[in-house]
Amino acid sequence: MTNIVEQRVGDSGVEGGPAALNIIDLTAGYGRTTVLRGVSLRVPRGTVAALVGPNAAGKTTLMRVASGLLPPMSGSVQMAGRDVTREAPHRRARSGLSLIPEGRAVYKSLTVRENLLMQAPRGGVDLAIEAASSSFPVLGKRLHQKAGTLSGGEQQMLALTAAYVRNPSLILVDEVSLGLAPIIVDRIFDFLLELASRGAALLIVDQYVTKALGMADHAYVLRRGSIVFDGAPNALLESDLFEQYLGTA
Template sequence: MAESRPEVLRVRGLTAHYGDAQVLHGMDFEVREGEVVSLLGRNGAGRTSTLRAILGLTGRRAGSVQVYGRETIGLPSHAVARLGLGYCPEERGIFANLSCEENLLLLPLLRPGGASLAQIYAMFPNLRERGASPGTRLSGGEQQMLALARILRTGARLLLLDEISEGLAPVIVQALARAIGELRAQGHTIVLVEQNLPFALPLADRHLLVEHGRVVADIAAADAHRPDARARFREVLGV
């Protein structure tokens, strides 16, 4: 049972600002080891800001963020990442002038057990074929695969994935869904920011609905198809 697993991420009363604008108004949730948890909401709800605030990439932030039991609010971003977090941002952040394989080899090791190139290429065969291609020559789907593969190389076990299915062809979205399933089977813990409900529904153990910088509902996968849950999804997501 998920409840018997240790918590790897606990967020309590998290607030965050960009300049004078407050974007989080008291986020409260936890994620247990091996869970896949989605953050669902409309644009501007605070989902991406939550991931950035966990890593200390926003402006002012307050509250509590515990990663593997350690309070991180006072830590710089690089120190938070070294606790075993991997962040895949919506803009992907690959190095366009480096080859696909150079991108994979560039990031530092955070913890032992990072994925080998052979493991990466088994999960994403497209990247093996494009190993010598510069980032500028990769398709959007290949860039997204590369962005996810890079953080697996670091040994991170808690993965923060931001809108990885957005704007991609269905065949690529299916490949990413398979990869998340494989990572879950390997024991990774995943926080998945999404608007694509059909993508998130079969992947996540729990769905956190976010409005105005707060979690307004926590829906277990087993309850996601209940009429009241579907009504809540429609209310928050407009779907």
């Protein structure tokens, strides 16, 4: 088997300063069940990291800990050099974190416009509508339609646009492509690249592993709750690990 690639990124991001996300020696789980064991990873500012691995490896658990939805058993979570391990999700959101979870994170009883209004900074709804219409023209035609009546792909577009208008510095993307048609998936990945181009740091978990690796600056493989690869995406694609754990992805 190919050796684990040790190409760790330092604490400083692309433009200097602390990483947007730094997870250190994290152990976490549910009740007496340990899911993550001694996990460390970092996402420097302005970069994209792909977190990949087989089913039940612990990827969503890591996202829940990083966003504050699940407290860790041990270890720490830092955002921009600040320890947020015990901070609630809303506090992390105020500090620039945005979680785009599996499923459709929209207010289904509200219209598209009202959803954008809920997420936009004060006085920024017009810019939010412009961003939605520019990135996903179909949303511009559905502004007065209830979000719950949108297709699955349109709801995911709305969730992504809501994250865009908050102008986050760190975005956690957890399986946004589930259940979507390939053409919609392509549009969503293009949009994620646009978010990255604005300087946000992205940590991506997705079933389309090669797509995620194709846009990533760094790759991590999680297996049975532990990091077994930490290095360049191209190195992962060429390694035995990819075929062993991800060859059918």
